[in-house]
Amino acid sequence: MELARATNRSVRLRNRSALLSRIFLDGPLTRQDLVRGTGLSQPAVSNVVGDLIDEGLVMEAGAAESDGGRPSMMLRVAPRHAVVVGVDVGETRVRVELFDLTMTVLGSVEYPLEHNGTEPATVAGHVLAGIDRVLADSSVARSEVLGVGVGVSGVVEQGTHAVVDAQTLGWHRVPLERLIAEGTDLPLHLDNGAKTLGQAEMWFGAGRGARHAVFALVGSGVGAAVVTNGVTYRGASSSAGEWGHTTLVYGGRPCRCGARGCLEAYVGAEAVIDRYREARRGRPVPGDDEESQLAALVAAAEKSETARRVLDETAGYLGAGVANLINLFNPERVVLGGWAAMALGGLLPAIREAAGRQALRAPYAQATIELGRLGVDAVALGAATLPIARLLANGGIRR
Amino acid sequence: MELARATNRSVRLRNRSALLSRIFLDGPLTRQDLVRGTGLSQPAVSNVVGDLIDEGLVMEAGAAESDGGRPSMMLRVAPRHAVVVGVDVGETRVRVELFDLTMTVLGSVEYPLEHNGTEPATVAGHVLAGIDRVLADSSVARSEVLGVGVGVSGVVEQGTHAVVDAQTLGWHRVPLERLIAEGTDLPLHLDNGAKTLGQAEMWFGAGRGARHAVFALVGSGVGAAVVTNGVTYRGASSSAGEWGHTTLVYGGRPCRCGARGCLEAYVGAEAVIDRYREARRGRPVPGDDEESQLAALVAAAEKSETARRVLDETAGYLGAGVANLINLFNPERVVLGGWAAMALGGLLPAIREAAGRQALRAPYAQATIELGRLGVDAVALGAATLPIARLLANGGIRR
DNA sequence: ACGGCTTAATTAATGTCGTCATTAAAATGG
DNA sequence: CCATTTTAATGACGACATTAATTAAGCCGT
Numbered sequence: 001m002e003l004a005r006a007t008n009r010s011v012r013l014r015n016r017s018a019l020l021s022r023i024f025l026d027g028p029l030t031r032q033d034l035v036r037g038t039g040l041s042q043p044a045v046s047n048v049v050g051d052l053i054d055e056g057l058v059m060e061a062g063a064a065e066s067d068g069g070r071p072s073m074m075l076r077v078a079p080r081h082a083v084v085v086g087v088d089v090g091e092t093r094v095r096v097e098l099f100d101l102t103m104t105v106l107g108s109v110e111y112p113l114e115h116n117g118t119e120p121a122t123v124a125g126h127v128l129a130g131i132d133r134v135l136a137d138s139s140v141a142r143s144e145v146l147g148v149g150v151g152v153s154g155v156v157e158q159g160t161h162a163v164v165d166a167q168t169l170g171w172h173r174v175p176l177e178r179l180i181a182e183g184t185d186l187p188l189h190l191d192n193g194a195k196t197l198g199q200a201e202m203w204f205g206a207g208r209g210a211r212h213a214v215f216a217l218v219g220s221g222v223g224a225a226v227v228t229n230g231v232t233y234r235g236a237s238s239s240a241g242e243w244g245h246t247t248l249v250y251g252g253r254p255c256r257c258g259a260r261g262c263l264e265a266y267v268g269a270e271a272v273i274d275r276y277r278e279a280r281r282g283r284p285v286p287g288d289d290e291e292s293q294l295a296a297l298v299a300a301a302e303k304s305e306t307a308r309r310v311l312d313e314t315a316g317y318l319g320a321g322v323a324n325l326i327n328l329f330n331p332e333r334v335v336l337g338g339w340a341a342m343a344l345g346g347l348l349p350a351i352r353e354a355a356g357r358q359a360l361r362a363p364y365a366q367a368t369i370e371l372g373r374l375g376v377d378a379v380a381l382g383a384a385t386l387p388i389a390r391l392l393a394n395g396g397i398r399r
Numbered sequence: 400m401e402l403a404r405a406t407n408r409s410v411r412l413r414n415r416s417a418l419l420s421r422i423f424l425d426g427p428l429t430r431q432d433l434v435r436g437t438g439l440s441q442p443a444v445s446n447v448v449g450d451l452i453d454e455g456l457v458m459e460a461g462a463a464e465s466d467g468g469r470p471s472m473m474l475r476v477a478p479r480h481a482v483v484v485g486v487d488v489g490e491t492r493v494r495v496e497l498f499d500l501t502m503t504v505l506g507s508v509e510y511p512l513e514h515n516g517t518e519p520a521t522v523a524g525h526v527l528a529g530i531d532r533v534l535a536d537s538s539v540a541r542s543e544v545l546g547v548g549v550g551v552s553g554v555v556e557q558g559t560h561a562v563v564d565a566q567t568l569g570w571h572r573v574p575l576e577r578l579i580a581e582g583t584d585l586p587l588h589l590d591n592g593a594k595t596l597g598q599a600e601m602w603f604g605a606g607r608g609a610r611h612a613v614f615a616l617v618g619s620g621v622g623a624a625v626v627t628n629g630v631t632y633r634g635a636s637s638s639a640g641e642w643g644h645t646t647l648v649y650g651g652r653p654c655r656c657g658a659r660g661c662l663e664a665y666v667g668a669e670a671v672i673d674r675y676r677e678a679r680r681g682r683p684v685p686g687d688d689e690e691s692q693l694a695a696l697v698a699a700a701e702k703s704e705t706a707r708r709v710l711d712e713t714a715g716y717l718g719a720g721v722a723n724l725i726n727l728f729n730p731e732r733v734v735l736g737g738w739a740a741m742a743l744g745g746l747l748p749a750i751r752e753a754a755g756r757q758a759l760r761a762p763y764a765q766a767t768i769e770l771g772r773l774g775v776d777a778v779a780l781g782a783a784t785l786p787i788a789r790l791l792a793n794g795g796i797r798r
Numbered sequence: 799a800c801g802g803c804t805t806a807a808t809t810a811a812t813g814t815c816g817t818c819a820t821t822a823a824a825a826t827g828g
Numbered sequence: 829c830c831a832t833t834t835t836a837a838t839g840a841c842g843a844c845a846t847t848a849a850t851t852a853a854g855c856c857g858t
Contacts, residue, residue, distance in 0.1 A: 004417070004438075005413075005414060005417060005437045005438045005439045006405075006409070006410040006413040006414055006417075007410065008407070008410060010405070010410070011405040011406065011407060011409070011410055014404075014405040015404060015405055018403070018404060018405075038404045039403075039404045040404045040406075155759070155761050155762075157761065165760075165761055211635070212634050212635045224727075226727075228627060228632055228634075233627055233728075234729070235611050235627075235728055235729025235730060235762070236610070236611045236729050236730060236731045236762075236765050236766070237729060237761065237762065237765045238729070239729045239759070239761050239762045239765075240727065240728055240729035240762075241727060241729075242726040242727065242729075242759055242762065243726070243727060245726050245758075245759050246722075246723040246726050246727060247647060247719040247720075247722060247723055247757050248646060248647075248649050249648065249649040250647050250648040250651070250715075250716065250719055252649070257759060259722075259756060259757045259758075260757075261719075316649075317649065320646040320649055320660075321646075323645075323646060323658075324645040324646055324723075327641040327642070327644050327645050328623075328625075328639065328640060328641065328642060328645060328727060329632075329634055329639055330633070330634025330635050330636060330637070330638045330639035330640075330641075331634060331635060332635045357658060358646050358658045358659075359644075359658075360554070360638070360641055360644050360656060361564075362554050362556065362564050362636065362638050363554075363634070363635075363636065363638045363639075363641065366635050366636045366638075367635070
């Protein structure tokens with residue numbers, strides 16, 4: 001309800017933001033497209049676009065087809081007006097990628113993390129080294145970098161400097177943003193990895209065009225990002241969307257978070273593999289790491305009744321979890337992402353069916369349930385969109 | 400992300416809306432308070448306030464205390480600039496109330512509903528008769544009515560004419576708004592009852608000052624309203640917040656919605672009483688209706704181990720359900736309302752404790768869990784705020 | 799009771815910005 | 829090569845908020 005005041009200047013800011021956002025997200029577009037899309041008058045569009053071109057944010061890129069009449073010029077965001085860095089701090093590795101403004105990858109590096117010794121300072125060091133590395137590899141000057149986005153698998157509490165809680169990394173209130181900021185003065189944006197994945201799928205993947213969507217990230221653990229009215233929902237301290245630790249089986253299996261019956265204790269990759277091992281009466285599941293173990297389970301389901309049953313149950317739990325999201329958020333789309341969701345992609349029909357059993361008819365009918373389209377690197381891509389989102393919101397004005 | 404265009408006029412509209420909202424919600428206030436609160440300049444505030452006074456929306460109400468210097472005038476919304484009607488269509492009755500703009504009750508009527516024969520046309524008839532009745536009783540002219548808000552215990556799908564699904568009333572896609580609109584040309588606003596309760600608690604009760612809050616409505620069934628960034632969250636088809644039918648006990652008790660293990664099947668009043676009866680090996684619970692039966696259970700807990708256990712379990716389930724809300728929405732407050740929640744108010748400490756066990760530490764620490772402050776008629780009060788919310792959003796300009 | 803002081807509200811001057819109406823530019827087609 | 833059509837740029841106009849200056853309206857001490 002609390003509305004900010006409006007002044008004459010804010011009109012221009014808003015219109016700059018609206019036009020620049022459209023050009024970025026739906027471009028290339030002509031001035032006429034913008035007139036139709038925004039409802040602004042032609043002179044207003046030309047005026048603002050003229051400014052954006054003068055400032056080097058937007059460029060004209062050839063004329064559009066015309067059958068009679070002056071052809072309109074296509075407008076696009078200038079790809080090299082700036083570059084952005086996206087970082088994925090996962091449970092097993094730090095990945096740093098460099099993008100131009102069309103989200104073309106200019107370079108990338110990856111640093112594996114030791115399974116136990118994930119010191120915050122080490123991670124911050126990898127991030128800083130990674131930034132230097134990708135800039136050097138692509139011979140891009142530091143001054144061209146608009147900002148650095150970091151997606152972290154854990155709860156990221158925003159503030160002057162973002163603070164991270166990550167049980168899987170053994171982190172409690174780690175001031176990761178400060179640690180990184182000590183090594184660089186590039187603008188930093190930290191966010192939860194599921195939220196950056198959601199942002200990427202929203203702009204470039206399965207979420208395009210939706211106003212209300214939920215993105216579920218199923219990996220070793222389970223997370224989610226909720227987009228409401230086109231914007232990632234953060235809540236009071238930006239830890240909203242902790243789907244993995246909602247109770248699905250009251251009093252059920254113990255979860256690594258300390259509670260019982262969490263969704264993550266049933267459908268996270270680690271939990272699925274555990275349940276499979278228990279179903280095999282303790283015999284270990286073949287494979288060196290979770291990814292190959294999960295793959296082994298999926299492969300075994302062709303022949304093994306036990307494996308089949310574990311997967312069916314997984315679909316049931318996951319479907320019920322999705323149904324909860326549908327009942328609570330009433331989204332147009334539920335998008336399943338993360339490596340484990342991709343590996344379990346074959347369960348999609350069973351998941352849909354289970355969700356249909358548990359969800360209310362009306363909201364279930366409104367929602368589609370689908371897989372993500374951007375693969376596993378979506379976290380870094382989404383992280384890279386964070387500085388861009390800020391740029392768009394500010395109408396292209398850097399601070 | 401999609402920003403609407405801004406034009407010069409929209410500046411004034413926005414500022415009118417911001418100032419009028421503040422005066423309504425936090426008034427009486429002085430012009431200086433508004434200057435400080437909104438960041439607008441003094442002349443801008445005076446100018447807009449002058450318009451609002453000329454139009455009869457706002458009135459000056461005496462001078463403020465002053466110790467030297469010209470005393471500032473207090474500004475308040477003109478109580479009788481318009482009146483609003485709030486309707487609560489519950490499972491057992493239709494209640495119609497008339498309010499002035501300070502939300503003082505000018506009149507009210509109630510029509511009981513037969514337990515099974517709740518024909519939509521009958522309900523619409525009660526609503527229309529109720530409007531006539533309260534207007535006549537208070538000798539208020541129909542032309543003074545700003546609008547009619549209706550809170551319905553069921554899923555309300557917004558559209559040109561809102562459509563209602565209410566399992567407990569046996570309604571499926573009932574065009575209630577059309578049925579009412581056929582009998583009156585007053586502006587109508589339909590919404591889910593939990594959402595109107597949330598709106599009331601948000602403006603006048605336990606939600607004041609919060610930007611992110613969840614309001615749980617526990618009656619015979621269970622519902623919730625989610626306020627994000629100060630605004631009720633509706634989702635794609637405004638059925639968001641169906642907390643009652645989220646799965647809490649996978650594969651558990653059958654729910655009247657057809658699924659299994661829904662929260663409502665454990666903590667709704669009907670379910671609690673059922674569980675108590677089962678714990679008494681089928682002996683009926685004393686009392687004629689659910690309210691007295693629940694009261695009997697609460698009273699019995701003083702002496703009966705069985706009753707005590709049923710209540711403890713209820714607190715456990717409810718706490719886990721609240722924990723899910725906390726994990727997913729990361730609110731500042733969780734407010735429990737509805738008659739059953741009030742009757743179970745003594746369980747609040749146990750509910751808090753159970754929620755603490757199941758929720759993640761960080762979001763749990765951010766949230767307070769409390770009881771609603773507005774009692775049971777909050778649904779009608781909240782419904783009456785719907786036309787007012789529209790008026791405020793439009794800067795006081797009626798259509 | 800009467801200046802001096804303080805705070806509130808209004809008036810005047812200035813500047814930003816979008817709209818409407820008009821003009822210039824740049825194509826196609828007979 | 830000129831008429832036609834569509835796009836882009838100009839200019840007059842009006843809506844509004846801002847800063848600075850004035851006027852209004854109360855306290856307080858002598």
